[in-house]
Amino acid sequence: MNEATAARPSSEGEAFEPRIVAFVCNWCTYTGADLAGTSRIQMAPNVRIVRLPCTGRIDPLFVVKAFERGADGVIVSGCHPGDCHYTAGNYHARRRFAVFRETLSFLGIDLDRLTFSWVSASEGRKWSEIVNETTARVRELGPFTSYRDLVDEG
Amino acid sequence: MARIGVFVCHCGENIGRTVDCEAVANACGELPGVVHAVDYKYMCSDPGQNLIKEAIAEKNLTGVVVAACSPHMHEKTFRKATEGAGLNPYLCEMTNIREQCSWIHEDRDAATAKAIDLTRFISEKIKRNSPLAPISISLERRALVIGGGISGLQAALDMADGGREVVLVEKQPSIGGHMSRLSETFPTLDCSQCILTPRMVEVHQHPRIKLLTYSEIESVDGYIGNFSVKIRKKARGVDETRCNGCGECQSVCPMKKIPSEFDAGLGNRTAIYVPFPQAVPNIPVIDRENCLRIKGMQKKKAKAACGRCAEACGRDAIDFEQEDTFVTEKVGAIVVATGYQLYSIGKEQTRKGITGYGEYGYGTVPDVIDGMQFERIASASGPSGGEIVRPSDGKVPKRVVFLQCIGSREPSKGIEYCSKLCCMYVAKHTMLYRHKVHDGEAIVFYMDIRAGGKGYDEFVRRAIEEDGAKYIRGRVSSIQREGEKVRLTGFDTLSGEQMEIDADMVVLATAMQAQPGIESLAQKLSVSYDGHGFINEAHPKLRPVDTNTAGVFVAGACQAPRDIPDSVAMASATASKVLGMFSKERLEREPTVAGVDKVTCSGCFHCERACPYGAVERYEVLNRSGEVEKVIAEVNEGVCQGCGSCQVACPSKSIELEGFTDAQIFAAINAL
Numbered sequence: 171m172n173e174a175t176a177a178r179p180s181s182e183g184e185a186f187e188p189r190i191v192a193f194v195c196n197w198c199t200y201t202g203a204d205l206a207g208t209s210r211i212q213m214a215p216n217v218r219i220v221r222l223p224c225t226g227r228i229d230p231l232f233v234v235k236a237f238e239r240g241a242d243g244v245i246v247s248g249c250h251p252g253d254c255h256y257t258a259g260n261y262h263a264r265r266r267f268a269v270f271r272e273t274l275s276f277l278g279i280d281l282d283r284l285t286f287s288w289v290s291a292s293e294g295r296k297w298s299e300i301v302n303e304t305t306a307r308v309r310e311l312g313p314f315t316s317y318r319d320l321v322d323e324g
Numbered sequence: 325m326a327r328i329g330v331f332v333c334h335c336g337e338n339i340g341r342t343v344d345c346e347a348v349a350n351a352c353g354e355l356p357g358v359v360h361a362v363d364y365k366y367m368c369s370d371p372g373q374n375l376i377k378e379a380i381a382e383k384n385l386t387g388v389v390v391a392a393c394s395p396h397m398h399e400k401t402f403r404k405a406t407e408g409a410g411l412n413p414y415l416c417e418m419t420n421i422r423e424q425c426s427w428i429h430e431d432r433d434a435a436t437a438k439a440i441d442l443t444r445f446i447s448e449k450i451k452r453n454s455p456l457a458p459i460s461i462s463l464e465r466r467a468l469v470i471g472g473g474i475s476g477l478q479a480a481l482d483m484a485d486g487g488r489e490v491v492l493v494e495k496q497p498s499i500g501g502h503m504s505r506l507s508e509t510f511p512t513l514d515c516s517q518c519i520l521t522p523r524m525v526e527v528h529q530h531p532r533i534k535l536l537t538y539s540e541i542e543s544v545d546g547y548i549g550n551f552s553v554k555i556r557k558k559a560r561g562v563d564e565t566r567c568n569g570c571g572e573c574q575s576v577c578p579m580k581k582i583p584s585e586f587d588a589g590l591g592n593r594t595a596i597y598v599p600f601p602q603a604v605p606n607i608p609v610i611d612r613e614n615c616l617r618i619k620g621m622q623k624k625k626a627k628a629a630c631g632r633c634a635e636a637c638g639r640d641a642i643d644f645e646q647e648d649t650f651v652t653e654k655v656g657a658i659v660v661a662t663g664y665q666l667y668s669i670g671k672e673q674t675r676k677g678i679t680g681y682g683e684y685g686y687g688t689v690p691d692v693i694d695g696m697q698f699e700r701i702a703s704a705s706g707p708s709g710g711e712i713v714r715p716s717d718g719k720v721p722k723r724v725v726f727l728q729c730i731g732s733r734e735p736s737k738g739i740e741y742c743s744k745l746c747c748m749y750v751a752k753h754t755m756l757y758r759h760k761v762h763d764g765e766a767i768v769f770y771m772d773i774r775a776g777g778k779g780y781d782e783f784v785r786r787a788i789e790e791d792g793a794k795y796i797r798g799r800v801s802s803i804q805r806e807g808e809k810v811r812l813t814g815f816d817t818l819s820g821e822q823m824e825i826d827a828d829m830v831v832l833a834t835a836m837q838a839q840p841g842i843e844s845l846a847q848k849l850s851v852s853y854d855g856h857g858f859i860n861e862a863h864p865k866l867r868p869v870d871t872n873t874a875g876v877f878v879a880g881a882c883q884a885p886r887d888i889p890d891s892v893a894m895a896s897a898t899a900s901k902v903l904g905m906f907s908k909e910r911l912e913r914e915p916t917v918a919g920v921d922k923v924t925c926s927g928c929f930h931c932e933r934a935c936p937y938g939a940v941e942r943y944e945v946l947n948r949s950g951e952v953e954k955v956i957a958e959v960n961e962g963v964c965q966g967c968g969s970c971q972v973a974c975p976s977k978s979i980e981l982e983g984f985t986d987a988q989i990f991a992a993i994n995a996l
């Protein structure tokens with residue numbers, strides 16, 4: 171665990187601020203997030219974006235890894251069905267994540283910690299809503315500690 | 325050992341106001357592998373870029389991280405600077421601390437912490453970046469244009485005049501498109517056919533243009549520089565090589581009452597017909613739905629039902645048995661110029677989610693017509709020879725009401741966009757009408773007048789001030805037949821009065837829509853389209869004629885509602901793009917494509933099923949005696965677009981997308 175993660179407020183003291191990782195495609199959601207920026211739409215500062223070419227490139231293991239490394243929530247977002255820059259990558263992603271949800275609950279991760287959404291390049295407003303909603307929801311759920319607890323129990 | 329340089333940009337005050345850039349640089353300077361970290365006011369400026377170049381030379385950097393704006397904005401700029409300093413451009417990456425930090429957060433501490441996090445991710449990722457070299461691919465220097473309207477004609481002519489061969493495919497029997505049906509054009513009121521038909525002839529006679537009319541795209545294979553396009557030539561029923569266009573067949577055809585598509589249903593044509601007298605090519609086509617002989621053949625009647633055209637033809641050109649044929653063309657670039665269709669006013673719609681205006685009685689109340697029908701009435705080549713008469717009784721209408729925004733800007737009917745040119749053509753219609761019927765009254769119902777364009781607002785003012793068109797701001801709620809008149813009930817929003825007007829004729833200015841079937845063509849070409857079926861451009865401002873599939877360009881009204889000058893400008897832009905591409909012998913492209921580890925690949929071909937482009941090919945591994953040892957996957961670098969779907973599907977992780985390898989992404993996640 172690096173400094174920044176260690177330095178965040180503990181769940182006992184100050185209000186808990188969740189750490190959320192967003193895996194987004196380069197063409198729709200990343201551009202939508204850029205639009206939110208150019209439109210100066212204010213949103214919760216908890217989300218860290220990892221840019222990938224397509225939701226089809228998002229390996230479910232990325233999500234597991236993010237939780238393992240201290241994320242409290244994860245967003246996966248790409249082009250709307252039919253709008254994929256690469257024609258069909260988001261369909262692959264949709265199928266993968268439909269199956270993956272089962273695995274995720276088997277791994278002991280509350281499905282409410284994961285948001286899967288479609289945000290187009292023109293939906294800056296929608297992106298900010300997804301960021302805010304996910305942040306609020308994960309804040310409600312509290313820190314994701316089950317993996318860290320396992321380590322502590324040794 | 326990695327030697328990373330981090331460069332934090334203030335973007336004037338855009339970033340610096342909410343992100344403590346100095347703190348970001350200091351924090352990043354402490355990261356493992358980072359040997360240099362600075363902040364600067366404008367990193368994209370010349371002195372800013374020089375900071376990067378100097379640092380690469382002095383500190384012998386192996387990677388460059390620029391924390392600034394979106395990579396969509398300046399990734400190219402900084403990669404070029406990196407390359408200028410002798411470092412591989414793909415060893416430079418950006419962190420977006422403007423759109424993702426300073427512009428969307430007010431809390432300085434939170435924004436700064438986030439900026440540090442994002443930069444840390446990329447600093448970890450870049451340690452795993454490898455230098456990449458652009459891929460060189462072969463190039464077929466011929467172009468395909470889909471659509472023979474004004475956009476397609478212009479694009480084809482520009483490219484052919486530029487010295488390249490062009491294949492022009494048109495689905496109708498003649499080229500010319502919608503423009504050939506118009507009477508006069510705004511804002512100059514010059515005759516549409518007079519400016520268009522010479523271009524049509526030019527295309528037909530051009531030595532470098534291969535014209536395929538009455539043809540459609542069957543399938544598209546390949547990729548930029550190397551497309552292979554299969555084209556279906558629909559059975560015309562007439563041998564193009566024999567026909568000399570004399571027209572004898574049409575004059576003897578007994579089916580004379582078929583509504584003419586060209587005249588928007590106001591005139592008639594025969595079953596074997598040339599759509600209009602100036603058609604190019606001037607070769608008739610047999611309408612298989614209406615030809616007695618072909619209908620008889622389909623019902624397997626023993627006796628030939630008709631055949632008068634074949635008897636009349638002196639050159640033995642009629643062939644009832646003709647079938648569709650296929651040709652395959654190899655081209656390096658494709659221009660899509662399929663144009664538009666007019667919104668259908670009645671209840672029947674060709675697109676999902678769109679409803680019609682039942683309340684306007686189009687098709688049931690006589691003398692309620694659409695804009696294209698008015699064009700045909702006003703046209704010298706139209707069914708009335710250019711005399712303004714109403715369809716029901718052939719009388720000259722003394723009061724004509726024009727309704728704008730029929731379909732356009734009406735979310736409740738399913739179209740929220742503005743069709744952009746209806747304001748202009750309505751003003752033109754009022755002028756054409758008033759110039760021919762001097763004592764006639766032209767009344768226009770409008771929502772707003774949108775006349776942005778050179779000489780456009782002046783044109784509308786001329787219609788109002790010189791030609792006396794009466795403009796009423798408001799909407800019409802219903803149209804009914806009242807004796808010989810058409811009664812309109814509406815509301816004037818400026819005076820706040822209910823209105824009832826008895827008109828002789830009503831013209832509805834209908835919206836522009838994407839062509840039916842555009843989705844299936846777009847899917848064949850792997851280009852995206854919006855919810856209305858309009859083809860998406862690669863970037864709305866900076867790449868307006870590119871699509872997101874390399875080598876496929878878009879021109880005219882298939883991208884959005886466009887008028888003639890816009891369409892022509894776009895078409896010439898696509899031609900210049902294609903000619904620019906064709907100025908080289910070979911093509912270079914981004915190296916962010918997938919590659920296969922030949923040692924670990926087991927040849928399961930899960931990747932092949934995941935690939936939307938068919939880029940995965942089969943590679944035979946031979947043993948020393950030349951026998952096939954195993955068959956594994958191989959990526960065709962020209963076809964691969966770099967989506968990475970294959971990589972997730974691979975069970976043995978043997979296929980990796982350059983620039984987004986598992987090692988790179990996991991390194992970023994580990995830095996969380």
